[in-house]
Amino acid sequence: MTSPERLATLPPPARGTDPVERNRPVRRGSVAGVLLTYVVLIAGFLITIGPFVLSVMTALKTPRQFASRSALAPPDPVTLENFTALFSADYSFIAPIAVTAQVVVLVLVGQLVFSVLAAYAFARVEFPFRDALFWVYLATLMIPQVVTVIPLYTLFSQIGLRNTFWALVLPFLFGSPYAIFLLREYFRSIPQDILDAARLDGAGTGRILVSIVVPLSRGILATLAIITVVAHWNNFLWPLIITTGPTWQTLTVATSNLQTQYNGNWTLVMAATTIALAPLLILYAIFQRHIISSIAITGFR
Incomplete structure (x- = not known):
């Protein structure tokens, strides 16, 4: 037993x-x-x-197919004439794509650089009224973007930057409260002992930031980069207001203008929409893991 x-x-x-x-x-x-x-x-x-x-x-349909068949019917035969037409001399969609890409790259670099500097100052540098200034700056998140459109438009008109490339870049170049808040909270979670050990080895503030803080923050920086690229690739309201001609039109504004300038050619509009979405889909395929983590961290959609 x-x-x-x-x-x-x-x-x-x-x-x-x-x-x-x-x-x-x-x-x-x-x-x-x-x-x-x-x-x-x-x-x-x-x-x-x-x-x-x-x-x-x-x-992938011709205008005749779209008008004579159901919208849910597959294209038969498949045609690429709408995509080729967008890059012809009549529509010239190359310029809006180039302008949008330049704006996104400059804004991305500026957002990351200035947000990192400001967030590190708010997190690790002691100066008078540091916390008060941070919370006042963070409170600007409660101001809707639409409220600032008219003052910004007036300012850029008075200084002669309306309908210029820099009018598309400067309002978003120097960081954002949202990015600075996320980075500040992340920088505060880095153990102080690591930074103190670097100072004992003779590293200054700049060396600590570049060699220690930024490498440890690659995940959150990738998240902010994805959010910035998606937001400014899809930005519509400010480019629509500040640009008045085709020279500095962004991709979203050029796509919107197709609906009114060419008699509502929906096959052409959908081709432009597909072109506008393609880079974001490629971005998602490459950085899928970081996008999922950004949803978990920030709730961004």
């Missing part, structure tokens, strides 16, 4: 080998919950991917 001490030391049976557990009936409620979860997820996927698939299908 097996002693109680030996029974106490025996390992528990493997999952699924216990006769009682194996013969236990599966509750219908749990199965229904799993099925409902899958139904909701599939429905959400279709709702999310549906507009993009529809825009691509429309872009």
